[in-house]
Amino acid sequence: MVTVLNFVEVLVMDFTSEEKLYSINKIEFFEEWLKHEKDKRCDRLFEFISTKFNFSDITEECEREIKMKLASISSKIATRWVSSGKSKERFLNKNKLWLEGQEIEFCVRSTLPQPSTSTAELSRPGRPRKDFEDASFKTKKRRVEDLVQSRSVGELMTAAEVAARSTGQKNVARVIKDIGENPASASACLNIQQTSAVQRDRPLSNDEALAYYIDSKSTTHSYKQTRKWTMKVGHHVFPSYECIVKAKKGCYPSEEHIVVTQSRAEIELQAILNKTAERLIEAQREVVTSVLPNISPNSSFTLISKWGCDGSSGHSAYKQRFENSEDTDEFLFVYSFVPLRLIDEGNNTIWQNPRPSSTMFCRPIKFIFVKETMEMTKIETNKVLEQINNLEPTSCDLAGSEIYVKHKLLLTMTDGKVCNALTETHSSQKCYICGATPTMMNDEGRHFDSNQDNFGFGLSTLHAWIRSFECFLHISYKLDIKKWQARSSQEKASVKQRSDEIKQRFKHEMGLIVDKPKPGFGSTNDGNTARRFFGNPELSARITGLDVTIIKNFDVLLRTLCSGFEINLVEFNKLCLETRRLYLSLYSWYYMPATVHKLLIHSTEVVKTAIVPIGQLSEEAQEARNKDCRRFREHNTRKCSRLVTNRDLLNMLIITSDPLINSLREVPKKKSNKLCAEVLKLIIAPTIEPRPQIPSRPPQNEEDYLVSESSDCESDDSDIET
Incomplete structure (x- = not known):
């Protein structure tokens, strides 16, 4: 761009200084203005003007006036720049007349060298006078002494604010103004600055x-x-x-309690429970001593935990040799436990797991690279049960006193296959609690005799969501033929056509991929998919053609079980029986799955026998741990040998579930929704709100009854092996 520069020089001489008038085209000024950042723009523009016109020996007063004028012009350009949408082309077109108008003029006064009238003055010794900014604090203090004595603090602060604002330092001016109006804020600012400096400089502990x-x-x-x-x-x-x-x-148990081979890794149950109790007491030391200030020696606490096992497939096969050629690393069978509550002798809760269905506290017992079978499940579970029967209390040191932590483990992290294996129920369609077959389950007048020994397995609430969802899904596929099985080719074609239509509608209307197998393991029917199906009963009923009331009833029952609160068993049982009658009146031709039967018939009895709310006994942590095993094995293990790989995997499972380390981590936030009114009628307000570390008041209103919209697992969904 061709710039127009007019140089006008007016010489006015006296004995001390001379003045010159310079002017610059606004277009050239704007081009330079555009090159610099906002905070440093005035200083850079002054340097540009000084270099361009070769300012020399200008007076301090003149320099201050030029900078004030530059700040004023810069502010005007900034206003026009914003109104032009910060577009250079739009700015030039919109402000063409202004840019081509009167040029910007600067009056510059510079000091002239003068012949000395005194030989003594020329030869006067001493250092040259420094600028104010370059002088020491002592020199600055001496130069402003007259101002301090003749002006008040308010006047000086106002002058500082105006000067800072005139030079474009708006933030500095704002701080000076705030401190002037509220002197107490100066101490707060200083404390924040000192605190942030300490935090900024403090390294993380190990x-x-x-x-x-x-x-x-x-x-x-x-x-x-x-x-x-x-x-x-x-x-x-x-x-x-x-x-x-x-x-x-510091997270690992002693080496003599750990056994690692090419196909398995195992920790003695007593050793991992001892380490868990010790780390938990250490993490909660301040809480325990504040809640129970007068702890006597040999005090006893009880740590309630849930445990279980689960098999998964589709794991990476590494190029490592097995000593036994029949071994494979494609399948993994894992045993884990999750601490739920630490209570004292008076049954007061000292600590409670903030996320009982999360992998944060999912502690490993052992893992084996083997396919899950009924025989394998029985053998390995009996080994763990034998160790449980021989457990001893853990001795811990607390404030110089020796305390003991007893252990109570509940086998509830199981799925249908594990329960069937342990109860020797050889058919997955048969109920392992009462032994009912599919035809018996749909008999409305039949009474079911329960085996109370099997109540201890809990309800497997995650699988209850999924199996209930799959039950309704398969009913909707067969609504046209109204038969449990499609036998003729015509019936099969009808079912196939309807299932394809329903899957397509779920995809387009709800964004759900249903009934699609995953390569290597399971299907897309996971817990989050089931929750979204039941969470929108009207749309789900419209897509499937099912009765909306029965979908709503199942949603209420399942959300009540997963709420983590105590349940009003009388009202809950009424809704179970009502829902069963509705199911049989609408879809008696479709045999009820064992999980749905267990939910509608036996859930009240199972909940009644549970020592903690049934929602805290979910198997979700065990299921979600399968994803962690895949990730840890791929990214956090050495691959030099199978022994080293397995030991590294076991180490990662230990440290990621350590209570002391997890007490330093933030509990992952989840989007929470209010429990609906139907669910609120079925739960009982707890005497202690389910929060970690400290007892607190019971919920007082509906807003206190919040549950996660999805599982509190850290994973997006759970790996369900079907």
Whole structure:
């Protein structure tokens, strides 16, 4: 762009200084204005003007006037720039007349060298006078002494605010104004600055660094890279990886209690329970001592935990040799337990798991690379039961006193296959509690005699969601033929056509992919899909052609069971029986699945015998742990041998569920919804709200009854093997 520069020089001489008038085209000024950031724009523009016109020996007063004028012009351009949408082309077109109008003029006064009238003055010793900004604090204090004595603090602060604003330092001016209006805010600002400086300079402890390592799903390499790059910019926050290793070692039980082979890894149950209790007491030391200030020696506590097992498939097959050629690493069978509550002798809750269905506290017992079978399940579970029968209390040190933690384990993290294997129920269509067959389940007048020994397995609430959803899905496929099985080719074609239509509508109207097999394992019918189906009963009923009332009833029953609160068993049982009668009146031709039968017939009895709310006994943590095993095995293990790989996998399962480390992590936030009015009628307000660490008031209104919209598992969905 061709710039127009007019140089007008007016010379006015006296004995001390001279004045010159300079002017610059607005277009050229705008081009330079556009190059610089807002905070440094005035200084850069002054440097540009000084260089362009070769200012020399200008007076301090003149320099201040020029900077004030530059700030004023810059502010006007900024206003026009914003109104033009920050588009250069639009700015030039919109402000063409203004840009081509009167030029910007600067009057510059500079000091002239003068012949000395005194030889003594020329030879006067001493350093040259420094500018105010470059002078020391002592010199500055001396120069402003007259101002301090002749002006009040308010006047000086106002002058500082005006000067800062005139030079474009608006934030500085705002702070000065706030402090002038409210002097007490100066102390608050100073405290914040000092606190932030301390926090900024404080490195993470070893345990905090390990908590970050877990939360960020880091690997050894990614953690080292994070530390290196933060150190490059001067932040020494992360300790070395060797410190992480030290923190990890503090999470492990003694080596003599761990057995690792090519196809399995196992920890003695007593050892992992001892370590869990010790770390839990250490994490809750302040809480325990504050709640129970007068703890006597040999005090006894009880740690209630749930445990179970689950098999999964589709794991990566590594290029590593097995000593036994029949072994494979495609299948994995895992045993775990989850601590739920720590209670004292008076049955007061000292600690409660904030996410009983999350993998945060899912502790490993053992894992085996083997396919889940009925025989394998019985053998390995009996080994764990034998260890449970021989458990001893854990001795822990608390404030110089020795306390004991007893252990109570509930076998509830199971699915239908495990329950059938342990109860020797050889058909998946048969109820393992009462032995009812499909035809018996649909007999409305039949009485079912329950085996109370099997109530201890709980209700497998995650699978209850999924199997109930699949039951309604298959009923909708066969509404045209109204038969449990399609036998003729015509009936099969009808079912196939209707199922394709329903799947397509679920995809387009709800965004759900239903009944689609996953490569290697399971299907897309997971817990979150089932919750969305029951959570929108009107739309689900319109897509499937089912009765909307029965879908709503199942939604209320399942949400009540998963709420984590105590249940009003009388009202709950009424709704179960009412829903069963409705099911048989509408769809008696479709044999009720065993899980649906267990929900409608036996759930009241099972809930009655549970020592904690049935929603806390879910198997979701065990199911979601399958995803962790895949991720840890791929990203957090060494692949030099199967022994090393299995030990690294076991170590990751231990440290990611350590109570002390998890007490430093934030509990993942989940979107929560109010429980509906129908569910609120079926639950009982607890005497202690289910929160971790400290007892608190019971819920007082509906807003206190909040549940997660989905599972509180950290994974998006659970791996369900079918």
